Amino acid sequence: xxxxxxxxxxxxxxxxxxxxxxxRDLSARIGLPQSHxxxxxxxxxxxxxxxxxxxxxxLDHELVLVPRKALAAVEAVVxxxxxxxDGEDRQRSVVFNRxxxxxxxxxxxxxxxGEFKRLDQTLRELANFRLGKxxxxxxxxxxxKLMKLPxxxxxxxxxxxxxxxxxxxxNRIAHALPDMPRPAYQLDDESEDA
Numbered sequence: 001x002x003x004x005x006x007x008x009x010x011x012x013x014x015x016x017x018x019x020x021x022x023x024r025d026l027s028a029r030i031g032l033p034q035s036h037x038x039x040x041x042x043x044x045x046x047x048x049x050x051x052x053x054x055x056x057x058x059l060d061h062e063l064v065l066v067p068r069k070a071l072a073a074v075e076a077v078v079x080x081x082x083x084x085x086d087g088e089d090r091q092r093s094v095v096f097n098r099x100x101x102x103x104x105x106x107x108x109x110x111x112x113x114g115e116f117k118r119l120d121q122t123l124r125e126l127a128n129f130r131l132g133k134x135x136x137x138x139x140x141x142x143x144x145k146l147m148k149l150p151x152x153x154x155x156x157x158x159x160x161x162x163x164x165x166x167x168x169x170x171n172r173i174a175h176a177l178p179d180m181p182r183p184a185y186q187l188d189d190e191s192e193d194a
Contacts, residue, residue, distance in 0.1 A: 005047075006043065008052075009040070009041055009042075009043055011061075012040075012041065012055060012056065012059065012061075013041045015059040015061055016041075016059055018090070019059055019060065019093065019097040020093070020094025020095070020097055020098055021059075021097055021098065023037040023038055023041070025097075025098060025101035025102075025105075025147075026059070026101065028101050028102070028105030028108070029058045029100065029101045029104045029105075030054055030055060030058045031108060040055065092131065092136060095139050095140050095143060096126075096127055098140075098147065099123055099139065099142075099146070100120075100123065101147075102143055102146035102147045102149075103116065103119060103120055103123065103146065106146065106155055106159060107120070115156060115160045115163055116159060118163050118167075119159055119162060119163040119166065122166045122167050122170055125170055126166060126170050126173075129170070129173050129174070131173070135169060135173065138165070138169055139166070139169070142162050142166060145158065145162065146158070
């Protein structure tokens with residue numbers, strides 16, 4: 001029995017593109033060569049189920065078997081959930097996905113380096129905060145530096161600097177003073193007529 005996988009492959013390709021990941025970024029995240037990612041997306045190779053699950057999870061998706069009677073409802077919920085993401089949230093997701101891909105690429109070549117674990121932890125903590133535009137730009141700039149880092153001994157020092165910068169960003173956001181609350185009411189000046 002032949003199954004059409006075109007729809008699944010198109011969904012995976014769209015998910016990768018919407019996440020802002022290149023094939024190279026995704027290959028760093030899941031440990032497959034970029035050429036193999038290309039073959040998968042173009043239907044040039046037949047995927048094992050375990051590879052398909054790993055591929056989908058790297059793109060923040062899950063494979064689920066759904067009864068046909070419930071398929072329309074599930075598709076409507078999924079479609080609605082995605083359209084509720086505004087441009088800012090999508091952009092935020094793209095920046096964090098690229099940062100995680102850069103870290104995965106570097107971590108694969110330095111599995112014992114503690115600084116990579118600290119940077120990963122800091123990224124996870126930052127993901128819990130609402131970042132402003134300047135904070136997101138800072139994260140994007142650091143991510144781009146990490147993406148361009150050559151793998152090797154020099155990478156550890158650069159990752160250490162990036163970890164300190166992101167740690168400072170996290171601390172500044174976490175310990176920022178809240179805006180002064182606006183009073184519920186205000187007393188008027190007493191008039192001298194009374």
